[in-house]
Amino acid sequence: MILMVVALALLDGEGRVLMQRRPDGKEHGGLWEFPGGKIESHEDAEEALVREIAEELGIAIAPENLFPLTFATSGAGAARPVVLLLYTCDNWQGEPVAEPGAAIVWCDRASLAELPMPPLDVPLAAAVTKMLK
Template sequence: MVLVVAAALIDGDGRILMHQRKLGTALGGLWEFPGGKVEVSEDPYSALIRELAEELGIEVEARDLHYLDQSSEPENPHVIMLYMCRSWTGEPLCLAGEALAWVRPDDLLGLEMPPLDVPLARTLISSI
């Protein structure tokens, strides 16, 4: 099993930051919640803090990450854990993907997303 952590960064206007995967990679061009794999020596919070710094150049504290839900499929070895976050330091930059977009909750499911992100997006919409 591959454990993946992701963040739903929500700004003051209620928009959600989405990250477009690099073209030419697995699921390239699809939109996802920023995050990445948990390394062997990490807990989910530490991994997400590291991934957000690497992918977006922002700083997040563990107390600002609130677990929301997880997604998996029997035929897929990945499990994604989604955390909500409304507070961070720095302006998110696209350091590891094609693009970033601030998306209104009503428009979120209109994006092309990896299959494991779709149920997480539905849960997020119903909880904000």
């Protein structure tokens, strides 16, 4: 069964994107990723992303402010196939705050390229880099 995951490139007005560091002790702990999570069986992708972002960052996003950008897959040989959908958003309510054990940082093009990331986030970051000022 394919695991469907959603992620968000939260964009500020200064040409930066928000990245989240995974807590130590979790899979890919210490690596930087786009915030998001798994789609539950009763949700569509946008509903899942709105829920995950509220849980992880404490901000509110309206589904109509989410725009699909790209996706990545774990490939046919993966033990558990994953499809990761990346959306962008530049309109939200609240101030992003990291979950306990996690960290967040706003990155410009240069600093985004320097972050260590899980394999599926690397091609997503490349797509975001192309759109950052």
